[in-house]
Amino acid sequence: MKTSALVSILAAALCVVGSAAGNNGKVRYSFLGTVTATPNNGGVSINVEGGNKLALRKMLGAPVTQTFAYGSTTEFLRWSAGIPTVVQSDALAAGDYVWVHVRAPRNADLATIEQASAGIVGDHGTQLYKPDKPLYLYRGTLTATGAGTVTVQVTGGNRRALKHLIGGSGTQTFAVGDSTIYLLWQGKVPTVIDQSKLTIGDSVTVRFRGLGGSAVKVAEHEPANVR
Numbered sequence: 476m477k478t479s480a481l482v483s484i485l486a487a488a489l490c491v492v493g494s495a496a497g498n499n500g501k502v503r504y505s506f507l508g509t510v511t512a513t514p515n516n517g518g519v520s521i522n523v524e525g526g527n528k529l530a531l532r533k534m535l536g537a538p539v540t541q542t543f544a545y546g547s548t549t550e551f552l553r554w555s556a557g558i559p560t561v562v563q564s565d566a567l568a569a570g571d572y573v574w575v576h577v578r579a580p581r582n583a584d585l586a587t588i589e590q591a592s593a594g595i596v597g598d599h600g601t602q603l604y605k606p607d608k609p610l611y612l613y614r615g616t617l618t619a620t621g622a623g624t625v626t627v628q629v630t631g632g633n634r635r636a637l638k639h640l641i642g643g644s645g646t647q648t649f650a651v652g653d654s655t656i657y658l659l660w661q662g663k664v665p666t667v668i669d670q671s672k673l674t675i676g677d678s679v680t681v682r683f684r685g686l687g688g689s690a691v692k693v694a695e696h697e698p699a700n701v702r
Contacts, residue, residue: 572602
């Protein structure tokens with residue numbers, strides 16, 4: 476039954492969410508803001524302007540300017556036209572928009588969160604890109620590639636994407652094209668690849684902006700905290 480296929484997808488999605496939140500009892504806090512100065516002495520200071528729900532709850536009653544720790548395991552990424560490049564901390568400049576992703580216990584206070592080394596700090600430049608079309612994000616296992624297509628056994632995604640699959644199969648073939656970006660993540664380090672380097676059986680995420688057209692990005696082994 477088509478309904479059972481959707482139930483299986485939703486159940487798998489809940490498992491993914493549960494495992495993401497259950498990393499040694501830690502959850503992901505994501506803070507969005509502008510850099511106040513080039514990071515130094517193991518700290519990146521930002522004026523917080525947004526974040527995920529967990530992060531914003533911790534910001535209640537706190538000053539907007541906050542400093543987050545970084546260390547040897549922190550990856551700094553600079554995003555340009557949808558492609559990330561690994562950079563050093565001193566590549567960040569005052570006024571740049573960044574996402575700071577930190578894992579810490581759910582009951583941690585803001586000070587404790589700030590003392591935990593960030594996992595990824597993503598630099599998006601001085602102009603924060605705001606897409607004019609909604610994001611459809613699918614997660615799953617790559618089962619096939621073809622001329623202009625990738626086929627995925629879908630196991631999760633964002634709510635908008637999963638709603639679009641109601642009544643459909645768990646296996647979906649998505650269109651890709653000349654503008655599609657392919658990324659291979661090894662840990663927290665991304666590499667741009669082409670479609671021929673995709674590996675059948677690997678976990679992938681597929682992103683679309685709006686319905687129809689080609690995927691904007693196909694990424695293998697993408698970390699959960701990428702922005």
